[in-house]
Amino acid sequence: MIDRDALRDLLAASSGGDRAAFAQVFQAAGPRLYGIALRILRRPDLATEALRRHFARLWAEAAAFAEEADLVAAMAADVRAAALDLARAQPEGVFALEPFEVEEDLEDPLESAPHSPDLHGLLTCLGQLSEERRRMVLHAYYDGWSREALSVYFDAPIHAVNTWMWRSIGELDAGLRP
Known part of the structure; x- marks a missing residue:
């Protein structure tokens, strides 16, 4: 540029x-x-x-x-x-934000594998977030969604998405500290 x-x-x-x-x-x-x-x-x-x-x-x-x-x-x-x-x-269902769809049910590797203490702590903290905020954090950090994509997917203003993300990360951080 x-x-x-x-x-x-x-x-x-x-x-x-x-x-x-x-x-x-x-x-x-x-x-x-x-x-x-x-x-x-x-x-x-x-x-x-x-x-x-x-x-x-x-x-x-x-x-x-x-x-x-x-x-x-x-x-x-x-x-x-x-x-x-x-x-x-876009009509409902045409604009899919999901990165991919899996046709067959696979075993969840987190349920069968032994967890490290750090992973166990993270999963515990994620479990304490509301379902919507947990999905938002996971889509942002695991799937790489932008704040704009989260705003569209959750049908919320971008400033609300930013606030929810900051609060959720703060709660995760507080829960992971010794």
């Missing part, structure tokens, strides 16, 4: 209709913004659509974006909003 001042200059030129400058903005910021959308949506076709919506809005409102204090953060927030809108618009 090019430096922020150059990006701002290119966007200001784009507001005057300079397509070459806008193409440079796309080349510089597009891959990173696509990554943000793909991480939320987990489907390349939807991520491409979110990116298309963002750049259409960016072209129409280039002057306003160029005046943003933190241009990169504003662009990332706009792509994130477009991706979340697309995720919410």
Whole structure:
């Protein structure tokens, strides 16, 4: 990605209709913004659509974006909003956040294997969290879900997800201390 001042200059030129400058903005910021959308949506076709919506809005409102204090953060927030809108618009069952589905029931390795004291302590602490918060922590740390994906999956505002995650991690930390 090019430096922020150059990006701002290119966007200001784009507001005057300079397509070459806008193409440079796309080349510089597009891959990173696509990554943000793909991480939320987990489907390349939807991520491409979110990116298309963002750049259409960016072209129409280039002057306003160029005046943003933190241009990169504003662009990332706009792509994130477009991706979340697309995720919410998907019919039930089409947009699956589960990383994979297992067709056969397998034996849980945690139930059959001997546990180390640390693992036993962690499982005990996880068991003390509410079901929703336990699932949220496990999806975030085991499956690698972003806060945005958790927000969509649990149908909660992102600030609530952040608060629940911080509180849950605090409870786990307190439970694991000697």
